[in-house]
Amino acid sequence: MCDYIPLSVPNLKGNELSYVTNAVEEEWVSTGGKYIDIFEKNISNYLNVESAVACQSGTAALHLSLIQCRVGFEDEVIVPTLTFIAAVNPVKYCGAYPIFMDCDDSLTLDAIKLKEFCEEQCSFINGILINKKSSRKIKAIIVVHVFGNLANMEKIMDIAKRYNLKVVEDATEALGSYFKDGLYKDKFAGTIGDFGAYSFNGNKIITTGGGGLIIAKEIDDLNKIKYLSKQAKDDEIYYLHGEIGFNYRMTNLQAALGVAQLEKLEDFIQIKNDNYGLYKELLNEVEGVRLLDFNENIRSNCWFYSLILEEVNIDRNQIIKKLSQNKIQTRPIWGLIHQQNPYVEAQTYKIEKASYYYDKVINIPCSSNLKKNNIIKVVETIKNILLKQER
Structure with missing residues (x-):
């Protein structure tokens, strides 16, 4: 299976x-x-x-x-x-x-x-x-x-x-x-x-x-x-x-x-909010990372969950690769559009935080049919990857 x-x-x-x-x-x-x-x-x-x-x-x-x-x-x-x-x-x-x-x-x-x-x-x-x-x-x-x-x-x-x-x-x-x-x-x-x-x-x-x-x-x-x-x-x-x-x-x-x-939309949103809450609770125990917050003044659909790599000694791409080896699909955030070939000559204005988050964000599994044991596996795998890196 x-x-x-x-x-x-x-x-x-x-x-x-x-x-x-x-x-x-x-x-x-x-x-x-x-x-x-x-x-x-x-x-x-x-x-x-x-x-x-x-x-x-x-x-x-x-x-x-x-x-x-x-x-x-x-x-x-x-x-x-x-x-x-x-x-x-x-x-x-x-x-x-x-x-x-x-x-x-x-x-x-x-x-x-x-x-x-x-x-x-x-x-x-x-x-x-x-x-x-x-x-x-x-x-x-x-x-x-x-x-x-x-x-x-x-x-x-x-x-x-x-x-x-x-x-x-x-x-x-x-x-x-x-x-x-x-x-x-x-x-x-x-x-x-x-x-x-x-x-x-x-x-x-x-x-x-x-x-x-x-x-x-x-x-x-x-x-x-x-x-x-x-x-x-x-x-x-x-x-x-x-x-x-x-x-x-x-x-x-x-x-x-x-x-x-x-x-089924409202059911999906409730599931995604519940799963986000569980992720957040479990990730609070993992040093160096945090889950991106949704704004306090909104009811979010919690479509994607963004893991922020704040203080870790491992490259973002390496974490993605190691998670993939453990049969967990993740992805980096999009490549910044002003750096893409069709737009390199376009005008920009004070691009700072976007560059920071580009290097720091990994999107982790978030399907509305995600189960509790899936979430626990994702978090435990992230924790183990980071612990091995520290040794």
Whole structure:
């Protein structure tokens, strides 16, 4: 019997097979069918928003959101460097340029440095924020809620309002996270900015295999996004198209899976919170490491657990290798995007903490079907690796 412990895998123990089988039996397997409508309606109800548009991926959701932000050729968008590259690539799809911002200790975009950048490195002329260095217009901010933590949306939205910037929330890792107090009390990740993008990739807290979702503050924006996601089709019989559109619609098979997964979302979040608490308790006994905290003012979905290597005498990559040898899958945090080949010439602003956390973070197993004995094995293995290194 295999005792391999994967990093993050789907939990498919609900009505997934029943709903997908029904979709197949009814022969609605592509971008039409009842499950797409049901999924959009159910997730809108969950998020307490008017409507939503299901699409092909989280990347597609971000791309369509930026288009509707009127981000175009030679514009600029402020983005985090500590994120998955899919959060940034859609900026280039639009012909625009990213400006890379540092993270704070929650791993999310640093709102203080964002404010400093807008005040010190830009001019605000006739309602438009102009980058002094490039003379380009800055149109939007992409805020990524990393690993289920929520960024400081009160400060970020205040800055965006002051400088007439659109805010796209990348909530691909934070479905179900919400604020417990403050100005945005009870507001879910993705429902505060102008647009919210979600992902249902196989490793997310709920999955449709692939797939994404978009919500918007203005229903007209969302209607336009839906239109663009369906190839901008004006007449479905005579195939008349009013604009350049995209093949970005979710399939009915994916949506059937999503409907079943959404039924279990709160159960998954409870399991992930409980497992996070157990990890934290056990890791408190291990010197030199700690588990990254989730912000106190939020109910986090606890999607990923980040082990911080604060004072250890072993390289991060060596720990990952040794854990793999013990059949435990872990991973480092993403390579910083401003250091990736496509972006090495891009503008950055005071990247400091992101570099620190890049060297210090290991993501440890966090699936919602993780068992107590799995967690104990992970922690004991980490402890043994560190103890052997000290000898």
